[in-house]
Amino acid sequence: MHKEIEKLADELLAKNPSLTTLEARSWVELLWEDFESTRAKAGRKYEGVEVTMKIVRHWIEQYGDKLDDFAERYPKYKKMVNGNNITH
Numbered sequence: 001m002h003k004e005i006e007k008l009a010d011e012l013l014a015k016n017p018s019l020t021t022l023e024a025r026s027w028v029e030l031l032w033e034d035f036e037s038t039r040a041k042a043g044r045k046y047e048g049v050e051v052t053m054k055i056v057r058h059w060i061e062q063y064g065d066k067l068d069d070f071a072e073r074y075p076k077y078k079k080m081v082n083g084n085n086i087t088h
């Protein structure tokens with residue numbers, strides 16, 4: 001999973017060069033964990049890394065250039081992206 005997160009973080013940096021490498025990785029980890037925990041809470045079965053990568057990649061393509069703006073409007077996410085709540 002580490003390689004997949006690094007690859008997605010690189011894709012996010014290409015989409016949004018205003019992010020730092022650490023911020024891009026934090027966003028990817030946050031999106032990854034959010035997707036997997038939401039599916040689990042909904043009672044859905046785990047479908048593997050490939051499905052999670054596909055969804056996170058889609059979010060990066062759609063919203064990647066706006067993520068830093070989103071974090072500015074929602075301080076909770078800004079703290080998370082700055083590494084305060086990311087444990088990986």
